[in-house]
Amino acid sequence: MSVSIRFLPDDVTIAAEPGEPLLKVAERAGISIPTGCLMGSCHACEVEIDEEETICSCISAVPPGRSSLTINLFSDPTW
Template structure:
């Protein structure tokens, strides 16, 4: 359970999920995740064909107006090689 306005990284940690972070300022992109939002209206939900929002988790707050939010880590072959945005 989480409330709108809570930090996405803190909610993930509370749920036992570690989101990799780097600069903690939203600059480096290490923490980019896909956010799927659910309102209960299938036509408006992210899983119903609309694209998920791509956000930088270290500076993102949970949005209001959704009954459920799911987060998926980005799959990128470059991140994780050396730990830096190079």
Template sequence: MKETKNTKVIWPNNKETFVSDGDNWFSSAKKAGLEIPSGCLTGSCGACEIDVNGVTVRACISEIKNNKKCTLRVSLTTDPFWEK
């Protein structure tokens, strides 16, 4: 049985995509034409932090979860260290 992409994500560039629980943040962002910054890919550095409905998650160690089946609004966090 094919899994349905049933959760809408609104990205910072105002593009909307549909995802499923367990999908990867990086590949989902790429489908929306965005690149989530990355650093260590182990969750230590925080370069990949994104805000999902106001909650900060580290994309490299988190997969998409949406128990409430509501729209997820994503914003990219900015860190002056990584902006240099």
């Protein structure tokens, strides 16, 4: 069962599979998420999920058991 992923603020929606890396989903959608270390340490790739939780997208995947997910990219002026 695919998950509908909506990227904000660009308002781009794409279907993804549970377990698919978030950076790959964003790339397929034409969305650029800044990265640094690719290990979750530098937090350059932080995104907000469903206005609740902040995660590092470089070490995160589409969670199972969801029909939709909203990912809000915010810009960090230090990156």
